[in-house]
Amino acid sequence: MAPHDMTPGPEDTVHEILIVGGGTAGCVLANRLSADPKLKVLVIEAGEDTPPGRVQPPILDSFAGLAYLNSRFLWNDLKASTDVGGSAPSAPPARLRKYEQARVLGGGSAINGQLANRGAPHDYDEWQALGASGWSWDTVLPYFRKLERDVDFDGPLHGQDGPIPISRIGEDLWPRHARAMARAFAQAGFDAVDDQNGDFVDGYFPVAISNLYDRRVSTAIGYLGYRVRARPNLTLKTDTHVTRLLIQGRRCIGVMAQGPDGIERRHLAQEVILASGALHSPAHLLRAGIGPAEDLRRLGIEVVADRPGVGRRLMDHPSVAVASFIAPEARINGVTRRHLMLGLRFSSGMGDAPQGDMAASIASKSAWHDVGSQLATVNIWVNKTYSESGSVSLRDADWRSEPRVDFDLMSDRRDLDRMKAAYRRLAAIVLSDEMQGVVSDTFPASYSDKVRQVAALTLRNKVLTGLLARLLDGPAPLRRLLFRALIVEGDPIDVLMADDAALERFIRRAAVGVWHASCSCRMGAEDDPLAVTAPDGRVYGVDGLRVVDASIFPMIPSGNTNLPTIMVAERISDLILAARRA
The missing domain is CATH 3.50.50.60 (FAD/NAD(P)-binding domain)
Incomplete structure (x- = not known):
């Protein structure tokens, strides 16, 4: 046949x-x-x-x-x-990373x-x-x-x-970190939105999830x-x-x-x-x-x-992140396994971008291991991207x-410019007075090869992160030393906030997609x-x-x-x- x-x-x-x-x-x-x-x-x-x-x-x-x-x-x-991509013709050869x-x-x-x-x-x-x-x-x-x-x-x-x-996870079940971020968004002038899938308006909201009874x-x-x-x-x-x-x-x-x-x-x-x-x-x-x-x-x-x-x-939605150390009493309290409860949709106001062209999700836990439970991330992405190459x-x-x-x-410069403006805007909120005592040691985060290695589900990573987590909960000077030596890569957050070129270098190096291939x-x-x-x-x-x-x-x-x-x-x-x- x-x-x-x-x-x-x-x-x-x-x-x-x-x-x-x-x-x-x-x-x-x-x-x-x-x-x-x-x-x-x-x-x-x-x-x-x-x-x-x-x-x-x-x-x-x-x-x-x-x-x-x-x-x-x-x-x-x-x-x-x-x-x-885009405006960097002399960039080195593309790096290949695992794409889950x-x-x-x-x-x-x-x-x-x-x-x-x-x-x-x-x-x-x-x-x-x-x-x-x-x-x-x-x-x-x-x-x-x-x-x-x-x-x-x-x-x-x-x-x-x-x-x-x-x-949605009700605010009464949120850890102190998520509640503080919601207050910080309100202080920054964002409206509270009850229903993310209702009218498409800017504001912060409890994220809608395909989930029932946790x-x-x-x-x-x-x-x-x-x-x-x-x-x-x-x-x-x-x-x-x-x-x-x-x-x-x-x-x-x-x-x-x-x-x-x-x-x-x-x-x-x-x-x-x-x-x-x-x-x-x-x-x-x-x-x-x-x-x-x-x-x-x-x-x-x-x-x-x-x-x-x-x-x-x-296409995918490009994303970068701001991370912080969470005070012990502000961490997820075990009432829910959910780590991401709060979201934000906002407008850049740049050019002809439509309303809600930017977004962020707030994670009160960044990874499965003990160090991940100590780190919060604000993941920022271009919600309406123009890059399609x-x-x-x-x-x-x-x-x-x-x-x-x-x-x-x-690859479309409009995406990069909006990302830089959004990064400054959201980082300033994380660094605001409203978040004092809730988070500290804020730093620019990237899903680098080193982070990927630590994120692998292995016994070795479980043991090593358990040891590191106990040290991070120790004296603040020791924590800052460990952050600089083991966690933070590149320029610190204050440099990125003040130096446009440094911020662009960080975004070019750190940006990843959010697994929305389409x-x-x-x-x-x-x-x-x-x-x-x-x-x-x-x-x-x-x-x-x-x-x-x-x-x-x-x-x-x-x-x-x-x-x-x-x-x-x-x-x-x-x-x-x-x-x-x-």
Whole structure:
């Protein structure tokens, strides 16, 4: 039998719909599409299962650090450059750093920080203006409502019956550090906002989280309960790697996949949906011959469809941080495992940037270990970024090779200028009188290679940080000495506040993304040469193939990307079912 023959063989599986990736979007698609008993649905996920009643404790934990740094749930060979691009032509070669992406059922929703916000209404009106017809705010709001069960707010902006609970940690449970930061924001002139997912206005708020009773609810937990899993027309294959898409002429007819036994098998389908995320979905397309023709030929890959936009215009939200030592009595008190309870949305007022173009999250604990419990961070990011020159490309045609990823953060100078202004503004709040006695020894923080090494979940790190934490709680002069020797890198905070060049050097060196990879297979009009998919996720130039994940965003939203990804999967599920009924 020829490898791309559509005729099923005795060992082939045949389905109406095959979903490549059981991540945030894949779990939603699996639930909604298998609700039609006439559709036989197969989900293939490279990572392990998270079955009801047996979800791994690090995933359930309200403190996310035990999941997103856990090699058990990650693509451990994936690296990316998050260097700041733009106006530094003489910059050294890009540094490759580990870029944590989930490899487990539930995907990013199983390991992320559980931050559950939608972005701004103007984001989706922009999607529509960019050629993604049918994706305006008025059109997507019903799907944001459909996915959620908001336990705190109701009304026309909220859903009450969805699979994902949305909650907040009340201020009465906050540690003294978070309460002091809220007072400092008020003193600085920011308004208190009760509902982050209500009207999109500036202010500080208790962050909305995909969490209930201090436990994470991933899309695998929320959408793939035991009753859904019992559907006879739904099959979940975990610990299974898709090695290639099968293309016959101009049609995708299925995939080859290697199971946990190491054997490669063929799975045929009327329709294949890539839901592998903004880094791996474009890699699947490129290896199948769908992408920039010149790049594909250079790698010896036969061109199926010349789509120059595949892997192009990758985006993330660039971020830097201010950190401080927390007084013992101001630390998290054990009432909740949650470390991040307070958020801030604000406007730069620079140029034509929209309202709420900047944001910050306040963590009253920065890592899983004892030193992390002593350090608070204010993570500042460009909420509405203009930089869209990142890329995903292949190193070679081997499915085992991770793609080459370059985010080219802040390549648009407007992002860098707004970040500098925001850093000064937020650092001044941390250094204000309101925070005296709550934090001390404030310093510019970076997620450097040294920090990554200490953050690894090892017994050695647990022992070493335990010893260091006891010393840091000792005399203040000793703490300052240890900070300078072991923790602070580069110029101190007072230098950055006074010296613009020093601040820019710090941001260029320290900025990272916030794991919001998106936009690498964008939706758009068919005559847009850089559009990869139609507004219903169909890949231009290839029949029987869609992409449904954050890669198809026409532009990154002004907020965390998890809820928008769920929303996209909800809406395209409806579009698929409606087309099949027509």
